[in-house]
Amino acid sequence: MSRNRAIKLLPWIVTPSLIVLIVVAWQVIVTAFNVNPFIFPPPGEVWEAFVSLLTNERAWAATLTTVTEIITGFLIAMVVGVVVGVVLGKLQWLEVSLRPLIVISQVAPKVAFVPLFVIWFGFGLTSKVVLSALLAFFPIMLNVLLGVRSVEQGHREVMTSLNATRRQRFTQLEMRSLLPYLFAGMEVAIVLATIGAIVGEYLGGNNGLGNMVVAAMNSLDAAMTFALILWLSIIGLVLYLIVNELKRFFIPWHESVYGLRNTSA
Amino acid sequence: MPTMTTHDTSARVAPSNAPAPEVPRLHITDLGRDFTTRAGVTHAVSGIDLDIRVGEFVALIGRSGCGKTTLLRMIGGLLSPTTGTIEVDGRSLWRGAQVDPTAVTKLGFVFQESNLFPWFSVLDNIALPMKLRGVGKAERRARAADLAALVGLTGFEKSYPRELSGGMRQRAAIARALSTEPELLLMDEPFGALDALTRERMNLELQRIVLETNSTVVFVTHDIPEAVFLADRVVHMTPRPGRIRQILPAEFEKPRSVDLQTTVEFNEIVRKLRHDIDEEE
Numbered sequence: 051m052s053r054n055r056a057i058k059l060l061p062w063i064v065t066p067s068l069i070v071l072i073v074v075a076w077q078v079i080v081t082a083f084n085v086n087p088f089i090f091p092p093p094g095e096v097w098e099a100f101v102s103l104l105t106n107e108r109a110w111a112a113t114l115t116t117v118t119e120i121i122t123g124f125l126i127a128m129v130v131g132v133v134v135g136v137v138l139g140k141l142q143w144l145e146v147s148l149r150p151l152i153v154i155s156q157v158a159p160k161v162a163f164v165p166l167f168v169i170w171f172g173f174g175l176t177s178k179v180v181l182s183a184l185l186a187f188f189p190i191m192l193n194v195l196l197g198v199r200s201v202e203q204g205h206r207e208v209m210t211s212l213n214a215t216r217r218q219r220f221t222q223l224e225m226r227s228l229l230p231y232l233f234a235g236m237e238v239a240i241v242l243a244t245i246g247a248i249v250g251e252y253l254g255g256n257n258g259l260g261n262m263v264v265a266a267m268n269s270l271d272a273a274m275t276f277a278l279i280l281w282l283s284i285i286g287l288v289l290y291l292i293v294n295e296l297k298r299f300f301i302p303w304h305e306s307v308y309g310l311r312n313t314s315a
Numbered sequence: 316m317p318t319m320t321t322h323d324t325s326a327r328v329a330p331s332n333a334p335a336p337e338v339p340r341l342h343i344t345d346l347g348r349d350f351t352t353r354a355g356v357t358h359a360v361s362g363i364d365l366d367i368r369v370g371e372f373v374a375l376i377g378r379s380g381c382g383k384t385t386l387l388r389m390i391g392g393l394l395s396p397t398t399g400t401i402e403v404d405g406r407s408l409w410r411g412a413q414v415d416p417t418a419v420t421k422l423g424f425v426f427q428e429s430n431l432f433p434w435f436s437v438l439d440n441i442a443l444p445m446k447l448r449g450v451g452k453a454e455r456r457a458r459a460a461d462l463a464a465l466v467g468l469t470g471f472e473k474s475y476p477r478e479l480s481g482g483m484r485q486r487a488a489i490a491r492a493l494s495t496e497p498e499l500l501l502m503d504e505p506f507g508a509l510d511a512l513t514r515e516r517m518n519l520e521l522q523r524i525v526l527e528t529n530s531t532v533v534f535v536t537h538d539i540p541e542a543v544f545l546a547d548r549v550v551h552m553t554p555r556p557g558r559i560r561q562i563l564p565a566e567f568e569k570p571r572s573v574d575l576q577t578t579v580e581f582n583e584i585v586r587k588l589r590h591d592i593d594e595e596e
């Protein structure tokens with residue numbers, strides 16, 4: 051009981067302590083070795099840059115742009131990924147015949163397509179959204195495909211013995227046993243969607259936080275670069291936590307959620 | 316006491332809406348099922364003839380692999396027969412490999428694993444069959460609560476299946492199967508995974524529920540005393556091919572108490588079955 055509580059409290063103690071430790075070590079190293087702040091700025095300077103970033107209207111506009119790209123790409127990946135995953139999961143012959151193509155497109159370095167996307171979709175939002183969606187698509191599609199195939203035989207037989215219609219099978223059984231797989235895919239996908247949007251901004255256009263990172267680097271503003279990386283990490287964390295919270299809401303019965311609440315280890 | 320439909324349990328007659336008494340609930344003729352595998356053809360079940368009366372409790376017993384599950388799955392509309400026919404209340408269950416949906420609605424199946432849906436609460440699991448039949452939410456919830464009470468799960472309606480013990484899950488599965496008031500309840504080793512004491516308690520509860528609902532039951536088990544305790548007739552099957560070797564009546568008054576298991580008559584039947592099953596090799 052008390053051991054349980056201790057285990058749950060552990061990350062709340064360890065994480066802040068580690069962060070403090072890292073910041074202190076950072077400061078010590080920078081001072082001790084007299085590192086050039088252009089190469090590796092001390093934590094204080096990064097913090098100042100971070101504060102100035104958060105009080106800068108342009109930064110907020112860039113944040114809105116980037117977040118819009120991420121969410122749009124993620125939602126497109128969700129819709130397409132679920133549809134393709136369900137169809138391929140249901141039609142085994144189609145999945146088997148497309149499998150080589152899927153594997154190839156999955157291992158292909160999609161970031162390399164950015165120049166093409168810029169040619170096709172321009173320097174605006176679209177090319178970033180496309181890259182973001184493309185990266186997020188695969189984990190969702192593959193997990194959904196796996197989920198469709200993983201419905202328990204015993205559960206299917208329950209539905210058969212109850213004379214369930216196809217529609218009822220889908221809404222009461224298949225869709226629901228699919229959800230944990232979908233959320234597992236979504237947790238990976240939201241991270242990849244974030245990467246997609248930022249890399250897209252690195253390589254083309256003049257909008258968004260990725261573009262600000264490039265601009266800060268070009269003006270040799272290492273502190274601002276660090277501050278932007280910090281800000282992007284926070285955005286990524288918040289998006290991940292939103293997906294995680296959705297998961298807790300939609301599948302409270304699943305091990306991945308339920309087990310956390312009731313660890314008996 | 317639950318407020319379910321309570322029939323007069325002493326009467327062995329069919330309820331008024333059932334067909335004439337001379338039509339058996341279940342009429343099986345020359346039933347057989349083969350499986351073709353890499354190793355060749357298995358005659359899992361072959362030449363089964365069996366009639367089961369309305370309100371009768373029949374236990375299927377026999378060595379592992381003698382075709383009990385295969386037989387039950389065919390009766391349950393889950394597996395099509397290779398030969399022979401199954402009639403439920405005089406209506407043919409199988410048309411080739413197609414199952415007649417109206418005949419299936421009369422059946423309730425309790426699987427070896429409870430097969431509850433982990434995303435539904437106990438109450439929603441019990442109510443699922445009614446949901447599929449379009450019973451309104453308020454009504455099915457009320458009836459599911461009554462069924463939960465019938466199987467002794469009051470207070471656990473909102474729990475997820477994972478929060479229940481194995482025996483409680485099995486009881487929830489029985490309640491789910493009962494929720495459509497099936498005319499024929501099919502149970503495949505429902506208590507196989509339980510310890511002896513829980514199993515004994517479940518047997519008593521099952522007997523009470525079956526008497527209260529006047530259900531007809533086909534019950535698969537490995538446990539000889541369990542079969543004799545619950546059943547009106549014990550069907551003893553032998554493997555390869557799965558056939559009926561003998562049918563032993565166990566005509567003891569119901570409801571039966573655990574004391575029955577110490578009587579000479581009871582043990583006579585148990586001993587005979589044990590001996591006969593033992594001598595096959």
Ligand SMILES: Nc1ncnc2c1ncn2[C@@H]1O[C@H](COP(=O)(O)OP(=O)(O)OP(=O)(O)O)[C@@H](O)[C@H]1O
Pocket residue numbers: 350351352357358359377378379380381382383384385386537557
């Ligand atoms: N799907 C299947 N494919 C191939 N053979 C099968 C299949 N199902 C059952 N069999 C074979 O049919 C025979 C009877 O199996 P069944 O499951 O009906 O036995 P059982 O009496 O229920 O055994 P147990 O008591 O162990 O559950 C076995 O020899 C088994 O190998």
Ligand SMILES: [Mg+2]
Pocket residue numbers: 383384385
């Ligand atoms: Mg079996």
